[in-house]
Amino acid sequence: MEQVETKEIRPLRHGVKGRLHIPGDKSISHRSVMFSALGSTPVHITNFLHAADCLSTVACMRALGATVEELGATELVVTGNGLHGLREPACVLDAGNSGTTLRLLLGLLAPQPFLATFTGDASLSRRPMGRVVKPLSAMGAKIVGRAQNTLLPLTVLAPDGKLHGMRYESPVASAQVKSALLLAGMFADGATTVVEPVTSRDHTERMLEAFGVVTEKDGTAVTIRPVAEVQAPAAIEVPGDISSAAYWLVLASLVPGSQIVLENVGVNETRTGILDVLAAMGADIVRTNERVSGGEAAADLVVTAAKLHGTTFGKDIMPRLIDEIPVIAVAALFAEGDTVIMGAGELRVKETDRLQAIADTFSALAPGSVEAGADSLVIHGGTQLQRAAVPSYDDHRMAMSLAILGAAGAGVIIERPDCVRISYPEFYDTLAGFGGE
Numbered sequence: 001m002e003q004v005e006t007k008e009i010r011p012l013r014h015g016v017k018g019r020l021h022i023p024g025d026k027s028i029s030h031r032s033v034m035f036s037a038l039g040s041t042p043v044h045i046t047n048f049l050h051a052a053d054c055l056s057t058v059a060c061m062r063a064l065g066a067t068v069e070e071l072g073a074t075e076l077v078v079t080g081n082g083l084h085g086l087r088e089p090a091c092v093l094d095a096g097n098s099g100t101t102l103r104l105l106l107g108l109l110a111p112q113p114f115l116a117t118f119t120g121d122a123s124l125s126r127r128p129m130g131r132v133v134k135p136l137s138a139m140g141a142k143i144v145g146r147a148q149n150t151l152l153p154l155t156v157l158a159p160d161g162k163l164h165g166m167r168y169e170s171p172v173a174s175a176q177v178k179s180a181l182l183l184a185g186m187f188a189d190g191a192t193t194v195v196e197p198v199t200s201r202d203h204t205e206r207m208l209e210a211f212g213v214v215t216e217k218d219g220t221a222v223t224i225r226p227v228a229e230v231q232a233p234a235a236i237e238v239p240g241d242i243s244s245a246a247y248w249l250v251l252a253s254l255v256p257g258s259q260i261v262l263e264n265v266g267v268n269e270t271r272t273g274i275l276d277v278l279a280a281m282g283a284d285i286v287r288t289n290e291r292v293s294g295g296e297a298a299a300d301l302v303v304t305a306a307k308l309h310g311t312t313f314g315k316d317i318m319p320r321l322i323d324e325i326p327v328i329a330v331a332a333l334f335a336e337g338d339t340v341i342m343g344a345g346e347l348r349v350k351e352t353d354r355l356q357a358i359a360d361t362f363s364a365l366a367p368g369s370v371e372a373g374a375d376s377l378v379i380h381g382g383t384q385l386q387r388a389a390v391p392s393y394d395d396h397r398m399a400m401s402l403a404i405l406g407a408a409g410a411g412v413i414i415e416r417p418d419c420v421r422i423s424y425p426e427f428y429d430t431l432a433g434f435g436g437e
């Protein structure tokens with residue numbers, strides 16, 4: 001029988017204390033390298049997220065002709081060959097586990113006068129790409145692939161002339177869809193507008209502005225016009241990732257006696273849904289040292305343990321906390337009363353089906369604690385916990401959320417734990433520093 005790697009997380013015996021550096025934001029790190037590759041002057045990127053997903057983006061951009069120098073693990077200098085300077089890659093582009101790499105690059109490569117083929121890992125090969133291929137094809141892109149051009153492997157061919165700008169009403173609130181179309185729209189023959197049901201994270205719009213490209217916002221609609229060139233900034237400082245800070249926000253809230261300071265966390269309001277939900281649950285989180293860098297807001301977050309109670313939220317806040325649902329579900333498990341999460345269907349098409357994964361693992365660790373619907377979860381707080389072995393589903397956010405559940409509760413054994421390398425390689429070391437291993 002195949003030996004499955006496991007990691008045991010023990011219950012913490014005391015509160016967590018101290019100051020933590022939070023690794024760079026994943027979304028902003030991807031964009032910093034992609035957009036710098038479109039300029040013609042060097043961009044010095046600091047606090048870059050040195051994790052597998054962003055390294056997939058670095059490898060793809062190198063294959064497309066950009067120069068990426070690594071001054072250190074989290075410090076890069078990226079130099080492009082101008083807006084029209086990407087070149088045909090000599091190899092297949094591997095997006096690994098990263099939906100952001102694949103969807104944004106489909107948009108960026110759709111207008112280019114060359115061929116590129118994408119592959120990815122087993123998880124990415126199951127995720128839906130029709131949501132970007134369909135609108136890009138309507139703009140004139142030629143993208144072919146498995147399952148009627150909706151699944152990896154996918155090949156982007158040179159289009160016949162320029163793509164056509166268009167107005168697209170997206171059925172999903174997705175920054176990856178929006179960003180793919182805005183990037184393609186830079187090279188189109190007219191304006192491109194993306195309308196979302198609810199506004200998704202706006203890092204693309206903010207970083208484009210730092211590159212001298214203005215987008216126009218009108219409600220949930222964003223418009224980009226054709227661009228002749230971009231002016232790369234000399235430097236980009238990536239703030240800490242609130243999606244990584246989320247694990248410590250929940251752990252310190254749950255374990256009595258805790259107080260920690262999470263340094264330099266990105267608090268762009270399209271990302272701070274978790275702060276609003278935890279506040280509604282009674283958490284004690286205070287922002288200090290608020291500042292803005294490169295158009296992105298950041299702050300230190302001071303978290304003190306508090307008694308949490310259940311809450312209800314739905315689709316309007318979902319894009320602002322989409323990746324934090326697994327760890328919010330952990331907070332709900334320790335809260336008093338029920339938490340109801342609605343409009344969360346997008347979780348079914350992430351690295352794994354996260355609604356099913358939460359339902360199955362919580363049922364093993366706290367039998368009877370969760371009911372999953374088609375796009376909803378009800379979590380019964382205060383359910384009796386037990387130690388058990390549970391799979392990570394090779395999903396970094398599931399592995400980290402389960403580790404927090406075990407550390408704050410009765411312990412846990414995580415099968416296939418190493419997927420945390422996707423977004424937070426030092427996660428287990430940090431948890432061990434708190435006594436959780």
Ligand SMILES: O=C(O)C1=C[C@@H](OP(=O)(O)O)[C@@H](O)[C@H](O)C1
Pocket residue numbers: 026027028099100173174175176177179200201322323346
């Ligand atoms: O644009 C981005 O950087 C991301 C957008 C979100 O995905 P969707 O666009 O699919 O919602 C999020 O889940 C992902 O982790 C990163």
Ligand SMILES: C=C(OP(=O)(O)O)C(=O)O
Pocket residue numbers: 053097098099100101323350351397423
């Ligand atoms: C969904 C995620 O990322 P991506 O879509 O880039 O794979 C995530 O990090 O939780």
